[in-house]
Amino acid sequence: MTVRTGRDVLGIPGPTTIPDEVLSAMHRPAIQIYTGELVEYTDSILRDLKGIFRTEGRAYIYASNGHGAWEAALTNVLSRGDRVLVLESGRFAHNWGEMARMLGVEIETLEGTWRHAVDPAAVEERLRADTEGRIKAILVVQIDTASGVVNDIPAIRAAIDAAGHDALFLVDTIASLACMPFEMDAWKIDVTVSAAQKGLMTPPGLGFVAANDKALAAHKTADLRTLYWDWTAREGELHYQKYCGTPPEHLLFGQRAALDILLGEGLENAWNRHRLLAGATHRAVETWAEGGAIEFNILDPQSRSASITAVLVGGGFDVAAIQAYCLDKCNVTVGGGIGDLKGKALRIAHMGYANAPMVLGMLASIDMALKALKIPHGPGAIQAAVDYLGENVPA
Ligand SMILES: *Cc1c(COP(=O)(O)O)cnc(C)c1O
Secondary structure, eight states: OOOOOSOOEEESSSSOOOOHHHHHHHOSOOOOSSSTHHHHHHHHHHHHHHHHHTOSSEEEEEESOHHHHHHHHHHHHOOTTOEEEEEOSSSHHHHHHHHHHHTTOEEEEEOOOTTSOOOHHHHHHHHHHOTTOOEEEEEEESEETTTTEEOOHHHHHHHHHHTTOOOEEEEEOTTTTTTSOOOTTTTTOSEEEEETTSTTOSOSOEEEEEEOHHHHHHHHHOSOOOTTTOHHHHTSSSGGGGGTSSOOHHHHHHHHHHHHHHHHHOHHHHHHHHHHHHHHHHHHHHHHHTTSSEEESSSSGGGBOSSEEEEEEOTTOOHHHHHHHHHHHHOEEEEEOOGGGTTTEEEEEOOSSOOHHHHHHHHHHHHHHHHHTTOOOOSOHHHHHHHHHHHHSOO
16 A cells, blocks of 8 residues: 655755756757857856855856865865864765865864754864964865754854964855855855755756855965866866866756746745745654654754754664655655764755645655654644744745
């Protein structure tokens, strides 16, 4: 017995649901890459990305996933032997730091836990102790997709300023861009990294990096530069230099259509939509938690992210069985824990092209699974989520 025939619902924190308009825009023959239409695509995407990053700096598009964009950010501003401070709050900043280590950079980790955001006071203390200015850059993620935390980027910026430290500030917005407020210039972020397949609603394969003047100055002397990622090479006259080779043109067609959807909605409206869908998800999880087997991974409600909620399943209950029920019976793919949370958590994505029926349907499918598998949970979670939206989305 199942209730699964119907649209696939993808509830993992990336890749996310791709709008039909984006898929349709990609379904066309290849075009030439030197002049005309494709150059317009590049120019308009770069212009709109800068608007979404909220920067007057430079933006670059890579034929890569987010890991490629990480490498682009590191190699353009750092040199062998530089020290970087990694602000840990889950998995992703750590992995970015490991990438830097393999490039020949010295890594220092400001340890955190998987259940809390980065503590800005600890950042300030560490930077104050760096009297010789050894730390050249600071790496942090805005939303960590593994723990579900949102780090307070403006507060971390304020901590860097309070310490009077000159390090470059590099921020990963792969799971947060277009999902919550982000202000590259106002928050004095030197390098921002993102990718197409999460809040930006496009198939995986495009990485984005933005750089301000301070980053471009550091770039001049960075010795980790390689031709593929190099910003200077990408400023060349010829269109294909912007991609160090053939542009990933179908992804650009798709990304253009996705940006049209996003800007048609309005960036602030998209931020609000995510906040509301996260709020509904949090109500459901709070209610389930009354049963004792389920709890939020992130302890402070203020630090729970707008795009993904990580939910711990305790009491020896089987997370994989919940996921299997959701997929086999309801055709909903719910994310599982990764890293420290492997086998211990669900990761519920409310990211990108997601509306109330999609998120409520996913939550209701999880609720069905909890019932069917006899996992203790507070009753009325879906009603609580609906009530929250009814109260917060006025007629
Ligand atoms: C998904 C993600 C990445 C990795 O992106 P890929 O495209 O898988 O390489 C990095 N950082 C964060 C915060 C992410 O959510």
